[in-house]
Amino acid sequence: ACSTSSSQSTEKAASADGNSTGGTLNIVRLSDATNLDPHFITDIPSANINYQKVYENLVKPDEDFVLQPSLAKEWTVIDDKTWEFKLNEGITFHDGATFDAEAVKATFDRLLDPATGSPQREKFSMIKEVKVVDPTTVQFLLDYPYAPLLSILASQEGSILSPKALAEDPESLRDKPVGTGPFVFEEWKSGQEISLTRNEEYWGEKASIDRVVFKVVPEDATRLAMIETGEAHINDQVPVTEIERIEASSTMGLTRTEGLAVEFLGFNTQKAPLNDVRVRKAISHAIERESIISGVYNNVGTLANSAMSPKVFGHSKNTKPAEYDLNEAKKLLKEAGAENLKISLLTSDRKERINMAEVIQSQLKGIGIEVEIQVVEYGTFIEMTNAGEQQMYISGWGNATGDGDYNQYNLFHTASQGPAGNSFYYSNPEVDKLIEAAREETDDNKRLEIYEELAQMELDDAVYVPIRNYEHMAVHNEKVSGYWLNAANYLMIDKVKIAE
Amino acid sequence: MLMFILRRLFQTIPVIFGVTIVVFIIMQLVPGDPAVLLAGEGATQETIEALRTQLGLNQPLYAQYIDYVTNIFRGDLGTSLKNNQPVLDEIMLRLPITLELAIFSTIITIVLGMAAGIISAVKPYSIIDTVVMVIALLGISLPSFWFGLMLMYGFSVKLQLFPVAGWDSLAHIVLPAFTLGAGGAAIVARMTRSSMLEVIRQDYIRTARAKGVKERVIIYKHALRNALIPVITVIGLQFGALLGGTVLVESIFAINGLGRMIVDSIRMRDLPMVQGGVLVASLVFVAVNLLVDVLYRFFNKRIELN
Amino acid sequence: MKIEMDKEKPLLVTQTIDHPRQSVFGSFFSVFMENKAAVVGGLIILFYIFIAIFAPVLAPYHPHEINLDNKLIPPSMEHWMGTDDKGRDILSRILYGSRLSMGVGFAAVAFGGFFGITLGLIAGYYGKWLDTIIMRCMDVLLAFPGILLALAIVSALGPSLINVTIAVGAFSVPLFARIVRGSTLEVKQLEYIDAIRSLGARDGTIIFKHILPNILSPIIVQGTLRVATAILSAAGLSFLGLGAQPPSSEWGTMLSSGRDFLFTAPYIAIFPGLAIAFLVLGFNIFGDGLRDAFDPRMKK
Amino acid sequence: MQTVEEKKVLLEVSNLKQYFSVKKDSIFQPKAYVKAVDGISFVVNEGETLSIVGESGCGKSTTGRAILRLDEPTDGKVLYAGKNIVDLSKQEMRELRGDLQVIFQDPFASLNPRQTVKQILREAMTIQKSVTKPLQHDRMIELLTLVGLPAEALDRYPHEFSGGQRQRIGIARALAVDPKLIICDEAVSALDVSIQAQILNLLKKLQKQFKLTYLFISHDLSVVRYISDRVMVMYLGKIVEISDKKDLFDVPLHPYTKALLSSIPVPNPSVKNERILLKGDVPSPINPPTGCRFHTRCPFATDRCKTEEPALQELRPNHFVSCHYAEELLG
Amino acid sequence: MEPRETILEVKNLKTYFHTKRGISKAVDGIDFSLKKGETLGIVGESGCGKSITSLSILRLIPTPPGKIEGGQVLFKGRDLVTLSDSEMRKIRGNEISMIFQEPMTSLNPVIPVGEQIAEAIRLHQKMNKKEARAKAIDMLKLVGIPSPEKRAKQEPFQLSGGMRQRVMIAMALSCNPEVLIADEPTTALDVTIQAQILELIKDLQAKLGMGVIMITHDLGVVAETCNKVAVMYAGNIVEYAATQNLFDEPKHPYTRGLLASLPKIDEDKEELYTIEGSVPSSYSMPEGCRFASRCPFAEAMCHQKQPELLEHQDGSKVRCWMYSNEWTGEKRQEEVFS
Ligand SMILES: Nc1ncnc2c1ncn2[C@@H]1O[C@H](COP(=O)(O)OP(=O)(O)OP(=O)(O)O)[C@@H](O)[C@H]1O
Ligand SMILES: Nc1ncnc2c1ncn2[C@@H]1O[C@H](COP(=O)(O)OP(=O)(O)OP(=O)(O)O)[C@@H](O)[C@H]1O
Ligand SMILES: [Mg+2]
Ligand SMILES: [Mg+2]
Secondary structure, three states: OOOOOOEEEOHHHHHOOOOOOOOEEEEEEOOOOOOOOOOOOOOHHHHHHHEOOOEOOOEEEOOOOOEEEOOEEEEEEEEOOEEEEEEOOOOEOOOOOEOOHHHHHHHHHHHHOHHHOOOOHHHHOOEEEEEEEEOOEEEEEEOOOOOOHHHHHOOHHHOOOOHHHHHHOHHHHHOOOOOOOOEEEEEEEOOOEEEEEEOOOOOOOOOOOOEEEEEEOOOHHHHHHHHHHOOOOEEOOOOHHHHHHHHHOOOEEEEEEEEEEEEEEEEOOOOOOOOOHHHHHHHHHHOOHHHHHHHHOOOOOEEOOOOOOOOOEOOOOOOOOOOOOHHHHHHHHHHHOOOOOEEEEEEEOOHHHHHHHHHHHHHHHOOOOEEEEEEEOHHHHHHHHHOOOOOEEEEEEOOOOOEHHHHHHHHHOHHHEOOOOEOOOOOOHHHHHHHHHHHHOOOHHHHHHHHHHHHHHHHHOOOEEEEEEEEEEEEEEOOEEOOEEOOOOOEEOOOOEEOO | OHHHHHHHHHHHHHHHHHHHHHHHHHHHOOOOOHHHHHHOOOOOHHHHHHHHHHHOOOOOHHHHHHHHHHHHHOOOOOEOOOOOOEHHHHHHHHHHHHHHHHHHHHHHHHHHHHHHHHHHHHOOOOHHHHHHHHHHHHHHHOOHHHHHHHHHHHHHHHOOOOOOOOOOOHHHHHHHHHHHHHHHHHHHHHHHHHHHHHHHOOHHHHHHHHHOOOHHHHHHHHHHHHHHHHHHHHHHHHHHHHHHHHHHHHHHOOOOOHHHHHHHHHHOOOHHHHHHHHHHHHHHHHHHHHHHHHHHHHHOHHHHHO | OOOOOOOOOOOOHHHHHHOOOOOOHHHHHHHHHHOHHHHHHHHHHHHHHHHHHHHHHHOOOOOOOOOHHHOOOOOOOOOOOOEOOOOOEHHHHHHHHHHHHHHHHHHHHHHHHHHHHHHHHHHHHHOHHHHHHHHHHHHHHHOOOOOHHHHHHHHHHOOOHHHHHHHHHHHHHHHHHHHHHHHHHHHHOOHHHHHHHHOOOOHHHHHHHHHHHHHHHHHHHHHHHHHHHHHHHHHHHHHOOOOOOOOOOOHHHHHHHHHHHOOOOOHHHHHHHHHHHHHHHHHHHHHHHHHHHHOHHHOO | OOOOOOOOEEEEEEEEEEEEEEOOOOOOOOOEEEEEEEEEEEEEEOOOEEEEEOOOOOOHHHHHHHHOOOOOOOEEEEEEOOEEHHHOOHHHHHHHOOOEEEEOOOOOOOOOOOOOHHHHHHHHHHHHOOOOHHHHHHHHHHHHHHHOOOHHHHHOOHHHOOHHHHHHHHHHHHHOOOOOEEEEEOOOOOOOHHHHHHHHHHHHHHHHHHOOEEEEEOOOHHHHHHHOOEEEEEEOOEEEEEEEHHHHHHOOOOHHHHHHHHHOOOOOOOOOOOOOOOOOOOOOOOOOOOOOOOOOOOOOOOHHHHHOOOOOEEEEOOEEEOOOOHHHHHO | OOOOOEEEEEEEEEEEEEEOOEEEEEEEEEEEEEEOOOEEEEEOOOOOOHHHHHHHHOOOOOOOOEEEEEEEEEEOOEEHHHOOHHHHHHHEOOOEEEEOOOOOOOOOOOOOHHHHHHHHHHHHOOOOHHHHHHHHHHHHHHOOOOOHHHHHOOOHHHOOHHHHHHHHHHHHHOOOOOEEEEEOOOOOOOHHHHHHHHHHHHHHHHHHOOEEEEEEOOHHHHHHHOOEEEEEEOOEEEEEEEHHHHHHOOOOHHHHHHHHHOOOOOOOOOOOOOOOOOOOOOOOOOOOOOOHHHOOOOOHHHHHOOOOOEEOOOOOEEOOHHHOOOOOOOOOHHHHHO
C-alpha cells in the first residue's frame, strides 16, 4: 500500500524560474487562527502560521519526514532517560533575546508547568527536567525511556519561545508570537488576515519573499477563484473535487503530499448493536473502501490498511483489513441475529466526511442496515465522541510525531478511553500490554513487529474500518514556486519565490 | 422636529431592551452547559463549578439577565470562546466594514431601484416597463448567494474585471455591493413604480394637469415627491434585509464583516460572539430605522397631524 | 387631527351593480383570471405541487441512491440534469427536493401566520394596552435585521430543517401581525362591525366571522409572498450549512454542495438554483397577481 | 328640563361626555383630548323622531355611538327604560341590544360583503334569539317585503345591490330583532335624492307600523325637517338648541341655528332668502373656545360670550336654547 | 339682458370608456353652450356623466380607458378636441380652468399652497418667480384667506377644507380664465362653508366676468347660482332650460320627479314622491328613452326609440316623446306630481 513516494511537487511549481526575489506571498485559508501561542495551539490553521516560519524547533522533519538538526546542531542519547542537545550559536529572537540553553529551558519549563494550563503538556509529561549544562548544551531528563522524544520536539508544540517574552508578558504570545524563525510576526487582523515579514537578521538562509499574508477566505470556490486570477498565491485547503479543474488550468498548479493521518469509520464498541463483534465485522465487510477513495476523495490519499499511515513509524504493509464481501457480511449479520438494524453515523461537518457518510449510508443499505447520518459542527462532534454518545462515527487520527505510539496508545489503550482518543471505548488487556511494551522497547525492529501485531489484532476485533491515508494538497498560482507541504500538513514557504 | 426625534429616541429604549431579552432568551435555548463548553476538554468538575459561579450561571435567570444588560451598558459583551478576545473589540473591528458594504449596497438599492421604478412608471404597461419589471421580479426571486457566485464567476474569473474577494479598494466593493443591493433595488423599483402609479391617479395630479403643467414636470415635481414617501420606508426596511444578507455575501466574497463573523461563530459555537454580533446588528438596524423615521417625517410633514 | 370629516360623496347607484367594490370569490376569480401573470404564477406553483406529490412516480432514480461510478455526468439522455458528485440523479433529487423546499416554505408561513394573525387580530381588535404590548413585542422582533433572527434561533436550536422552519416562521410572525392588525383596524371601523356589535354579537363571533374573512386577502397575498421569502431564507440557511442535513435533497443544501463544482460541473448548482428561483418567482408573481386581483384600485 | 306631558320618555341622556385622547407629540406635553361630546343632556320620547343636526365633527355620531355603547362614554348617564346603560355588564348589555338598533350612512360599509342577505338576517335573529329557528325563514321573507325587496334577494350578496337596496337590507337587519329605538346615523346622506326619498318614506312607514322611536342623525336640514318631531342642534360637542321641529324652523333662537337655516340653498330660484354668512371655520374640538363655543363665529358675540358658558334655557314652550342673548335677539 | 357672446359650445360630445366589461357610454352626445359671464348648471344624479363631461372639455379623461368618441368642444371657435397636446396645455388653467369636488385631495400635499398657485401663474404669464409669488398672495387675498403671506407658505394639510377650496379657486382664477368649470365645488363642505364658497364664486364672477359651469347634484345650489341648467340622466341631457323656467315649469318626467322627491326646508310634506327603479347600467343602455323604465308615462314608443332633445316653445329643450308631435298618450303629469 505504501507505494506513493513522499512529496511530489507538480512540474509547474518546481520549474518556475528562481531569479526573482521579494514580493508579498498571499496565502488564502479556510479559517482564521485562534491562538498563536504554540503551547495553546490545538488547530492546524493556527499552527501553520508559526511553524517553521515564526518559530523554530530544536530539530525539524525534512521532506521525507526524517528529523534533521535545526536550532540544535547535534544530539546524543546519553542513556535511556537522558538526551543531550548541542545548540547553534549566534541566534537571536525577533525581540532581540539571545537563543541559548536557558531559552530552551524557559520554554519547556513553561510548557510543563501545570499552572500554565497548556493542553499540550500531557504530550511532554515524560520529561522530568530540562537541564542547562552550558549556554550551548541542554539535557532532557526523562521519567521513563521514551523513544519518540525527537519527534515531539520537532512538532509545533516543541517550538522554542523567546525567554524575554515569556518573562515579561507571556499572555501577549497569544496574539504576538516571538520566535527565531525566518519570518517576523507583523500583524493579526482578526478574522481577516495575519501578516509576517522577512526576518532580515535570520541566522540561516534568508527567505526570498518580503512578506507573507495569510488571508481568511471561507468559501472554497472563492479561494480557488483567487488563485486562478492571481489575487492569491497559495491555497492549502483544496477541495478534492477541484483537482481536474486545477490541472486543466493554465494558471494554477497543484502540490500533493502524503500525510501522517488516517481516516476511518469507528465503532463505539460498547453500544449495542456494535458491541457484537460480528455486527462490526459485517459492516467492515460491507464497505467498499476503494470506491470511497475514488468517489469521495477523487483519489486523493491512499487506501489505508490500519490506523497508521505509511509514513508513520510502526506501519506495516502486512496488516489486512476486512475484504469487501457482501455475502460474508450478510452471513455474519444472520449469525448475530441482527435484523433491520438502524444505526446512527456521526460526522463533523467537513464536506468530504459528509459525502463519505452518505456513501457509507448507501453501501450499508446493501446489507439491510439503515444508517441515519448525524452531521454536527466539529466542536459538538468532539463533545459527543468524548461522551461516548455516538454509535458509528467518521474520524481521523493525525500524528504529530510520526511515531506509532501516538496512534496506538491514544486510540486503542484502555486508559485513553474518551477524550484522550479512544472513542471506540475499546478495551483489550492484551492490546494494552503490547502497547506499553512497545513504548519501552528501544529496538526499532522489535517495535515494528509489535506494532504490526497490534494493528492486526485491532483489525480482527473490527474496532474500526481504516479508509484512507491522508494526502495533503495545495494549489498555487503559476507565479509561485519553491514551497512544499510537509507530511503533517504544514506549508513550508521559506524558499518560496514569486515571479512577476 | 427636535421633539419628534427625542420622542422617537425615547421609544426605541423599550425596543432595545426587548432585543436584549430576545437575544438572551435565544441563548438560553442552547443545549448544553456553557460552563462545560468554556472549560474545554477534560476539565474537572471543580473547574466547571468554579466557572459556573464565575459566570453567574448559578443565579436565577432574571439575575443573569440583569448582569447581562449591565455588562452591555458597560460595553462588555463578553469574551469570545474562540480566541478569548473581548467580543466588542472583535465586533468593532468588523462593524465598519459591514457598514461600508451596507451603505454602498443601499446606494445601489436606491439609485438603481428608483431609476428603474421611475422608468417603468413613466410608461406603464409598455415594453420597457415589462422588461424592467421582469428583471425586478427575477431580482427578488434569485437566491443572493447564488447570484453572488455567478457574478464572481463571470466578472472576476472569466472577465477579470473585478477582484474576486477581499476588501481593499473600491473595485473590491462593486460585486458584493451589487449582489447585496440587487434584491433591494428590485423591491424598491417595484415599490417606486406602484407608488408612482398610485400617485398619478390622485386628484392633485389631475389638478396639475388642469393647470396646464407639462407631463414631465408632473412626474418629477408633483408625483415623485409624493411617491417617494412610501419608498423611504421600504428602503429603511430593506436595510434590515441587507444587513441580514451580509451573512451570505460576506462569506462568499471573503469580507471580514459582522455577518461573516456571526456565521463563523455559529459554526464554532462561539456563542458570546453570536450573541454580540446579532445584538449589534440589531442596534444598527434600530438606529437606521430611527433615521428613516426622521427622514420620513421630513418628507411627509402631514403625519405630524396624526 | 382631522377636523372636517371627508364626507362621502353620493355613491354611484349604477356603480354598485357595475363594479362590485368588494369581491366574493366569483368576481375575484374572474379578475384573477384576467391577470395573466398571476395565472402563470399559479400554474407554476401548481406545477411544483404536482411534482411534489408525484415525485416518486416522476423521478427516474432514487434521490439518495449513490452510484459513484456515475458521478458528475453532465446532462444527458439518461440523466436529464446530470448527476452530482455521488452519482445521484439531479433531476430525481430536485423532484423529491420540491417536497422539502415547499414544505419548509408552507410550514414556516403556516407557523408564522398562525401566531402573527392571532396576535394581529387581538392587537387590532382590542386595541389599548394589549395592542401596545403586542405591537411593541413585534417591533422588537422586527428590530432583528433580515434573517439574523432566524440565524440566531438556528444557532441555538441546532441545524435541522425543522428548526429552520421554526426560525423562518418566527421571523414572519411580526410581519403577519402588522398586516393583520392594520387590516383589522381598517375593517373594525367599518360600519358593519358596529352594526353587528350593536346586535350584541360576542367578540369571538365578530373577530372570526366578520373580521377575519374580510382581511383574508391581504393575509393571502402576504402569505404567498412570504412563502417565497421563506423558501429563499431556508435555502440561504441551508447554504450556510445550518439547514437540512444530508442526504436530504433540499435545494439549498443541493446548491450548497453544488457550489464546489460551480466551475467544473456547474449544472449541479444551476438546476437547484433554477428550481428555487423559478418557484420563488412563481410565488412572487402569484402574490402580485393576487394583490392586484384583490385590490379594486389596481384595476385598470 | 323634562316638561313631558303625556309622552313617555324612552331614553334619557344626562351630562354625556365623550373625550378621545389625542396622540401626543412629545412626552412632556400634557395629555390632550378631543372633547367630541362635552356634557349634553336630552330625552327621547317613545314613538317620536328626534333629530340631531350640526356641522361635520360636532359630535353627532359620537353621541349615537355612546348611547349604543359602541364607544364607552367618558362620563354621564344613558337611561334606557329606567336603566343606566353605561353601568350594565357585557352580558346585560348584549341582551338589551335587541331594543336599540342602528342604521348607518355608508351603504357599502354597513354590510359584511361576504355574507348573503339570508346570513345577515339570520345572524341578527340568532344573536338576539328574537325568532326561533323554524320561523326564521318566513320572518326573513316578511322583513324583505317590509323594506320593499323581493324574496330572491335572500341568496344574493350585498355587492349585487344598489345603494338604496343595500340601505333597505340594513333596515331589515335592524328590524329583525324587533327594536324599540333605532339610531339612524346619516342613514340617507349617501343616497341620491330619488333614492333618498324612497328610504325616507320607508322609515316613516315603518315608524308608524311598529311604533318605532328614531334618533335621526343628519347634517341635512331639509331631510330633518321632513322626518323629525323634534330637532336638536349641536355645535362643537354642545347642544345649542333643541325644540319641536316646527318651532325650530319657524322661530330659530340661536344665532347658529339661524345661520345654518339660512345657508341652505333652496331649490326655488324665486325665493331669495336673507343669508347669514358665518366667518371662518369650525374651531378644533381639541381646544374648544371658552365661554360660548360659538362666539368665534357669532355675529352678535360680546365679551360675556367669551368667558361665560351659556346654559340651556327654555325660552319658549319646549324650545330650549343656549345663548346669553337669545331673548334679546328674539325681540 | 344684453346678448352676450358665446365662448364655449359643446356639440354632440361623446365620451366612452372601453373596459374589459364592455363599453361604458358615460357621456353620450350632449350639447350645450356657455356665454360670457353666464353660469350654466349641470345637475343629475350620481354617475350620470357630469364629471366626465367637464373633464372631457379640458381633455383630462384618463386615456385609456376613456376616449372622446365624437363631437366638438368649440372654445372661441376653436375645436378643443382636435388641438395638439401642447396647445391644449396652453388653454388649461389659463383660458379654461377647473376646480374639483374634493378639496382634501385635489391639492398636492407636499407643495406649499402659494407655490401651487404661483406655478399656474408662471406657466401662463411671463412672470418671474417673485412676481408670481406676489400674485399668488394677491389671489389668496382675493378669495378671502386671512394672513395670505403666512398661508402661502403652508402646505395643504395645515388648512381647513373651506380654505383649501378657496385656494383651489384662487389657483383656478389666477390667470383670469374665461371659463371656470366647478365640479361639485361644495359637496364635501359643510353648509355654512358651502354658503361662503358659493357666495365667493358669485362675487368673483361678477368681478371677473368669466363664464361658469357649475356641476352639482344639489338642485338648491342650481337654483341659487345658475342662469341656465342642463339636467343630465344616464349620459344624456334630458332637459336644458333657463333656471327660472326649469323650476317654474319642469317638463321632463325625470326633472319633475326629482323636484318632487326632494324634501324641502320650507315646507312640510307627509310623503315624498319617489322615482321607482334605478338607472340603467352605462354598459348596456336601453334602445329607447333611457328613463323609460322608470317613467310613469312611458308608452311603447318610449322603449323603442330614443327621443331627440326638442326645443319647447319657451326656449327650453326636453328629451321626451311627450313633447313631440308623435306623442299619442295622455299628458297627465300634474296629477302624478302634485
Ligand atoms: N375614535 C375617535 N378618536 C378620536 N377622535 C374622534 C373619534 N371619533 C370621533 N372623533 C372626533 O370627535 C369629533 C366628533 O366626531 P363625530 O363623528 O361625532 O362628528 P359628527 O358630528 O358625526 O360629524 P360628521 O357629520 O362628519 O359625521 C370629531 O372632531 C372627530 O374627529
Ligand atoms: N375610469 C372609468 N372607467 C369606466 N367607467 C367610468 C370611468 N370613470 C367614469 N366612468 C363611468 O362614467 C359614468 C359617469 O361618471 P361621472 O364621474 O361623470 O359621474 P358624475 O355624474 O360626475 O357622478 P358624481 O355625482 O358621483 O360625481 C359612470 O357611470 C361611471 O361608471
Ligand atoms: Mg358622523
Ligand atoms: Mg362627479
